[in-house]
Amino acid sequence: GQQLNQSPQSMFIQEGEDVSMNCTSSSIFNTWLWYKQEPGEGPVLLIALYKAGELTSNGRLTAQFGITRKDSFLNISASIPSDVGIYFCAGFHGNKLVFGAGTILRVKS
Amino acid sequence: ETGVTQSPTHLIKTRGQQVTLRCSSQSGHNTVSWYQQALGQGPQFIFQYYREEENGRGNFPPRFSGLQFPNYSSELNVNALELDDSALYLCASRRRLSEDNEQFFGPGTRLTVL
Numbered sequence: 001g002q003q004l005n006q007s008p009q010s011m012f013i014q015e016g017e018d019v020s021m022n023c024t025s026s027s028i029f030n031t032w033l034w035y036k037q038e039p040g041e042g043p044v045l046l047i048a049l050y051k052a053g054e055l056t057s058n059g060r061l062t063a064q065f066g067i068t069r070k071d072s073f074l075n076i077s078a079s080i081p082s083d084v085g086i087y088f089c090a091g092f093h094g095n096k097l098v099f100g101a102g103t104i105l106r107v108k109s
Numbered sequence: 110e111t112g113v114t115q116s117p118t119h120l121i122k123t124r125g126q127q128v129t130l131r132c133s134s135q136s137g138h139n140t141v142s143w144y145q146q147a148l149g150q151g152p153q154f155i156f157q158y159y160r161e162e163e164n165g166r167g168n169f170p171p172r173f174s175g176l177q178f179p180n181y182s183s184e185l186n187v188n189a190l191e192l193d194d195s196a197l198y199l200c201a202s203r204r205r206l207s208e209d210n211e212q213f214f215g216p217g218t219r220l221t222v223l
Contacts, residue, residue: 092210
């Protein structure tokens, strides 16, 4: 079945640093979504991407839908302590939303 | 606009029992999906409901079943619980048959099977 390979697995960065994480797949996806999940809560949608090559920003977050439709990246600029959490990429394949394994982000203030 | 809600928040069951989890979709959304999230992993798609019918299923056995009601709310039923069913169960809703593929999640139900 479809699999998303998300990297890095975890990051421990200094407050103020920029963060970059990415997701690749062997299959083509028509939509890429990036979510953030905090302990004890459901994933919260950060950014949705619909077209190959699309670059979308949401505040300090920027995400891109790869040209091949098999990859996406998420950047967070000037990280702050509340950015801590697990970030998931996800892609729609038909009705099914497939998730990566997540990137754990820790921020040192 | 009301978001996705789920009940209960936590549940403890013993092996072999049955459980029903409930979800109310976000207003304006007619499609509900259920996911299982084991500790340290990403959510895994269980199935999706649209117009009260199952409309897509992941790799889960038949003892995982569901319902969708006319008001678009949904239930997830799991029979003959196993220890490995312990997980966070997430419900998500979206508007089907639109260009908007954004899917919004509820807070989840934490199921523990002893």
